[in-house]
Every structure is written in C-alpha cells, then in structure tokens.
Amino acid sequence: MKLENTYYQLGEAFLQEIEPTPVLQPELFLWNDSLARELTMGSEIESNAALFFSGNEKLNGSIPIALAYAGHQFGGFNPQLGDGRAHLLGEVQLQGGDWVDIQLKGSGQTKFSRRGDGRCAIKPAIREYIMSEAMFALGVPTTRTLAVVTTGEELYRGLSEPGAVVTRVAKSHIRVGTFQYFSAKGDIESLTKLLDYAIERHYPSIDLLNDDRAFTFLDAVIDSQIKTIVHWMRVGFIHGVMNTDNMTISGETIDYGPCAMLGNYHPETVFSSIDENGRYCFGNQPSIMQWNMARLAESLIPLIKGEKDGVIKSLEDRILGITEKYLAAFNQMMNDKLGLLDSKDNRLVDQFLTLLQKDKLDYTQSFIELSHVLSQSDVTVTSVNREWVSKWLSVIKEGDVQESLVLMQKNNPIVIPRNHHVESILEQCKESLLNTSALNYLKVLSSPYIEIEQTMEFQDLPKDNDISYQTFCGT
Incomplete structure (x- = not known):
C-alpha cells in the first residue's frame, strides 16, 4: 500500500x-x-x-x-x-x-x-x-x-x-469550517481550489466548468447532511458538539468526543458537559444542521457570479428549503420505524413521540416492543399507551403485517451503544490495559439488527435513566 x-x-x-x-x-x-x-x-x-x-x-x-x-x-x-x-x-x-x-x-x-x-x-x-x-x-x-x-x-x-x-x-477531512477559513481570510484563490477539490473528491458528477457549480455543490452537501441527521434521529444519536468545524462536507459523522445515545425520549436531552445551554440537544440537531449549512452558503458567496442580492436570495431559498426536505425525510424514516407502509398521515408519528415524552419511555426499547407486538400478536408486551397501540395496529392491519414487521426490524436496532455500557467498557480497558471487554462489546455492536448469543448482556436500560450522565470532549 x-x-x-x-x-x-x-x-x-x-x-x-x-x-x-x-x-x-x-x-x-x-x-x-x-x-x-x-x-x-x-x-x-x-x-x-x-x-x-x-x-x-x-x-x-x-x-x-x-x-x-x-x-x-x-x-x-x-x-x-x-x-x-x-x-x-x-x-x-x-x-x-x-x-x-x-x-x-x-x-x-x-x-x-x-x-x-x-x-x-x-x-x-x-x-x-x-x-x-x-x-x-x-x-x-x-x-x-x-x-x-x-x-x-x-x-x-x-x-x-x-x-x-x-x-x-x-472520505476526507474537509469541513464546513475549511470553507469558512478561506472565506474569512478573503483568499478567493484558495477557496476556489478547495471547492473544485471537494467536488472532484465527493461529488464528481458536478461539472467543474459550470459557473453554477457552487450552487450545485451546496445542494449536494445539504442532501448529504439531511441523510446523516435523519439517521442520527433514527438511532437516537446525540453528537454533542455540532460546531461547523465538526461537520464534514461528505456528510460523514466525525468527532465522537462528547457524543451519547438517547435513552428516555425527550427532544431536549443533552449530555455534553460543555453544552451548558443545550444548543446541541437531540431535538435541535436538524435546525443546527440547517444553521451550519447557512454558514457554508455564506462562505460560497465570493465564488458565485451574478448580482449579489440575487445570489444571496438563491442561497437563502436553498437554506430555507432544508426544512421541507428534512421533514419529508424524517417523516418517511419514522413511518419506516413504525412499519407504516403507505401512510400519508403523520399524526400517528407525532402522537407516538408525544406519548414517549409524556410517559418517559425509552426510545430504542419502545420500538423493539412494538416489533414484538407484531411478531407475537400480543399488545401486552409494550409499555406504550394501549389506545395509541390499538390505532397503530388498525393501520398496520390494513396492509401486509409481515411486510411491516420486516420494515420495522430493518430500521430499529435491538442493541445500541448505551451510555452506561460504553462507560463500563472504557473503564475496564483503562484499568486493565486489556482489550478483551472491548472486543466482546464490539462483536455485539457489529450485529445491531440480529440477535447473537451475547446481545442480551447489553440490552438493559440504565438504572438511573442517565439522569446524572455527562460526556466530555476528551482533549
């Protein structure tokens, strides 16, 4: 190599x-x-x-x-x-x-x-x-x-x-902050080189000779960011420090310092010790992504030909358009998690999330239990509000129940890197300087949708509901 x-x-x-x-x-x-x-x-x-x-x-x-x-x-x-x-x-x-x-x-x-x-x-x-x-x-x-x-x-x-x-x-280490660096310095030559390099590296279908390539590039980055954030919301991931220097142009998740996983559902959940005001809480992640994309758009202004007000208006339209794009992707993801094959009505999703928050139910476990409702034909296996479950089941039974179950199992992990298990493994490794516990854990985490022999060891919920849990940046 x-x-x-x-x-x-x-x-x-x-x-x-x-x-x-x-x-x-x-x-x-x-x-x-x-x-x-x-x-x-x-x-x-x-x-x-x-x-x-x-x-x-x-x-x-x-x-x-x-x-x-x-x-x-x-x-x-x-x-x-x-x-x-x-x-x-x-x-x-x-x-x-x-x-x-x-x-x-x-x-x-x-x-x-x-x-x-x-x-x-x-x-x-x-x-x-x-x-x-x-x-x-x-x-x-x-x-x-x-x-x-x-x-x-x-x-x-x-x-x-x-x-x-x-x-x-x-895929690369080019960040939103990389574009900001050259834009803030007024270094248009380097900013142009960076744009063309990023296009060639990540979005090669964009024509480098097109004067509108900065617009097309921004569109592509926005789509990548939406895809990633929707996945975060799907599995209950909280990044913890969504600064523009931690957001990649490729859309890859980067920098796992103060990250954590959502337990009991609440959109304002935050674990990062440095996020004192909850700026990067679970529910804010989509809007912060949009804010970060606005900062990228600002950085690209010097590279776009045309009358300035018109350029800014076109960029603003793209940033404002993120809301509709994201909501469409988010609602589709949530319908998939709930096994709703052809639902055009998102009220079931909204009601479900409201109930999870009100009843302080675990996000991951609640979806697992709903899968069990379908696989076992037993409504008693879930803690989710029984009235809502009945409405949900009636919609599911209008279609193919088995297809709904397969869709749920594909989109809902049965095991995630829960905070208390991660911390336990880290402490064991630090104290022993042996990797055995980490390797055993990684084997389970590598199979998040299919149960293996050791899966049950890492499915339990934290006894304190992560009430006092905090993460740190690790620097």
Missing part, C-alpha cells in the same frame, strides 16, 4: 507539513481487521501496526500534515482552529475507486494546538473506536477507526491516564 497526498498538493495555505511526535512505547490495543482488508494494508503493515499507527514509523508515500480550518463553536466564530493533535498521513484508493484519508489523532502538537499537548487519553480513543464502528454497523454515514495504539506514556487530564493514538479513516 502506497499513500497519495492530493490534499498536500493544494499548497501551504491549506496546511502545515509536520511529522507526528514519536511515542515512548507503542503497543497495538485495537485493530480493525475488516477495515484493514478494505484498505489493502498488507501483512508488513499489519505486523508493524503499532509503529505505523503511533506515528513512530512512516507509511510508504506519506507526507504528514495538519489541516487548517476555522469554525463556529457554540455560535461564536473562531477564524483559525485546525488540527491541533492530528496528522493526516495521506490518502488511499479503495478497490471501488473511492479515496479515503488516513489520519492519526493524539499524535502530537502542531501550530494549531492552541496550548494543547497534542495527545489523546486511552478512554476517548477507545470511545472513538466503539462509537464509530457501532454507527457504521447501524448504517449511519460515519468516519471509521482502524486502530488504537497505546503509547506507554501517562497524560494528565485532572487525573493521570494512559495515552493512546487513534487512526481515523474518512
């Missing part, structure tokens, strides 16, 4: 060329065999994975770089952020022709570190692996994790913790 460096070729305005900082004693902790096969890593790389994916040895063809970008963080704009503890090693072409980035996280300081130490502790590293691979198995567009390597070094995050380096694989 030989890495290419197409992003590096965009020029020094986009990046800092910098080597990872070597670690003391690299040891491979988690390795993603299936992903490694997709990347055609080869036996030599796999046998020396700890060295290559700690940053101690360089992969063939790699030119390590830290990427520059800006971003709105909780609504406030920072004109320069960038990779403060990450190194993009290069890109690999998959057998299907697509390109992916290989990036190290926790691999040392760069000029973007902003007083950080450039390192990552073991628990956030394992969280990234568990959550990204769980999301992949759930069918959510996501970055993935190839490896976690322990460093043999201690970090101080209030308490002493073992260090680790994560290897992330992504």
Whole structure:
C-alpha cells in the first residue's frame, strides 16, 4: 500500500507539513481487521501496526500534515482552529475507486494546538473506536477507526491516564469550517481550489466548468447532511458538539468526543458537559444542521457570479428549503420505524413521540416492543399507551403485517451503544490495559439488527435513566 497526498498538493495555505511526535512505547490495543482488508494494508503493515499507527514509523508515500480550518463553536466564530493533535498521513484508493484519508489523532502538537499537548487519553480513543464502528454497523454515514495504539506514556487530564493514538479513516477531512477559513481570510484563490477539490473528491458528477457549480455543490452537501441527521434521529444519536468545524462536507459523522445515545425520549436531552445551554440537544440537531449549512452558503458567496442580492436570495431559498426536505425525510424514516407502509398521515408519528415524552419511555426499547407486538400478536408486551397501540395496529392491519414487521426490524436496532455500557467498557480497558471487554462489546455492536448469543448482556436500560450522565470532549 502506497499513500497519495492530493490534499498536500493544494499548497501551504491549506496546511502545515509536520511529522507526528514519536511515542515512548507503542503497543497495538485495537485493530480493525475488516477495515484493514478494505484498505489493502498488507501483512508488513499489519505486523508493524503499532509503529505505523503511533506515528513512530512512516507509511510508504506519506507526507504528514495538519489541516487548517476555522469554525463556529457554540455560535461564536473562531477564524483559525485546525488540527491541533492530528496528522493526516495521506490518502488511499479503495478497490471501488473511492479515496479515503488516513489520519492519526493524539499524535502530537502542531501550530494549531492552541496550548494543547497534542495527545489523546486511552478512554476517548477507545470511545472513538466503539462509537464509530457501532454507527457504521447501524448504517449511519460515519468516519471509521482502524486502530488504537497505546503509547506507554501517562497524560494528565485532572487525573493521570494512559495515552493512546487513534487512526481515523474518512472520505476526507474537509469541513464546513475549511470553507469558512478561506472565506474569512478573503483568499478567493484558495477557496476556489478547495471547492473544485471537494467536488472532484465527493461529488464528481458536478461539472467543474459550470459557473453554477457552487450552487450545485451546496445542494449536494445539504442532501448529504439531511441523510446523516435523519439517521442520527433514527438511532437516537446525540453528537454533542455540532460546531461547523465538526461537520464534514461528505456528510460523514466525525468527532465522537462528547457524543451519547438517547435513552428516555425527550427532544431536549443533552449530555455534553460543555453544552451548558443545550444548543446541541437531540431535538435541535436538524435546525443546527440547517444553521451550519447557512454558514457554508455564506462562505460560497465570493465564488458565485451574478448580482449579489440575487445570489444571496438563491442561497437563502436553498437554506430555507432544508426544512421541507428534512421533514419529508424524517417523516418517511419514522413511518419506516413504525412499519407504516403507505401512510400519508403523520399524526400517528407525532402522537407516538408525544406519548414517549409524556410517559418517559425509552426510545430504542419502545420500538423493539412494538416489533414484538407484531411478531407475537400480543399488545401486552409494550409499555406504550394501549389506545395509541390499538390505532397503530388498525393501520398496520390494513396492509401486509409481515411486510411491516420486516420494515420495522430493518430500521430499529435491538442493541445500541448505551451510555452506561460504553462507560463500563472504557473503564475496564483503562484499568486493565486489556482489550478483551472491548472486543466482546464490539462483536455485539457489529450485529445491531440480529440477535447473537451475547446481545442480551447489553440490552438493559440504565438504572438511573442517565439522569446524572455527562460526556466530555476528551482533549
């Protein structure tokens, strides 16, 4: 395997060329065999994975770089952020022709570190692996994790913790904040290069010679974002820090720091310790996505020819149009989760969500129970309001009950990475420095729609309903 460096070729305005900082004693902790096969890593790389994916040895063809970008963080704009503890090693072409980035996280300081130490502790590293691979198995567009390597070094995050380096694989690391970075600087030449690169990389059907390509690009990114957010809402995922520097142009979910999973349904659920005002709560995710797309649209204005007011009006129409597009996709998703084959009436969905909130019912478990109602022909197996269940059943029975059941089973996971289980696994790994518990858990999470022998071990609900649960960014 030989890495290419197409992003590096965009020029020094986009990046800092910098080597990872070597670690003391690299040891491979988690390795993603299936992903490694997709990347055609080869036996030599796999046998020396700890060295290559700690940053101690360089992969063939790699030119390590830290990427520059800006971003709105909780609504406030920072004109320069960038990779403060990450190194993009290069890109690999998959057998299907697509390109992916290989990036190290926790691999040392760069000029973007902003007083950080450039390192990552073991628990956030394992969280990234568990959550990204769980999301992949759930069918959510996501970055993935190839490896976690322990460093043999201690970090101080209030308490002493073992260090680790994560290897992330992504379609690219171009963010909304990357476009904001060049737009804010007034660097139109670099902004144009970035647009054309992003189109070639992610949306190659767009004609690069078309003067309207920025509009078409924005449309494509919006569609990708809607798809991803609808999936988040389907499985009950709460990202926790939807800053524009954490939103990819590809639509992949990225940065699993303060993320969590929804338990009892309530749209205002938030677990991130840094989200004090609930800006990024579960129910706000669609509107924040729309806000982020507005920031992308603003960044593209200098690239669009035409009278300025007309350009802005056209961009505004696209942003306002997100609401209708999203609601259509969301309602279809919820109908699929409820097994409603041909429903044009969303009142059942709205009533269902209202009841879940009122009765403080678990989001994932409630859909599982409704599936059991159909498979067992028994309305007593669910805690959902009996009157609503009767109305729902009457609609289901107007069509093919078995087809409805299959649709529900396809869209409703029987196991998710519940917060209390994730934290338990992370603590076990940290204390023992053994990966056994993580591997057992990952085996279950890789089969979220089909029960295996160990599934029941990880289906229980948290005893405290996650009332005091908090997540942290892990930096």
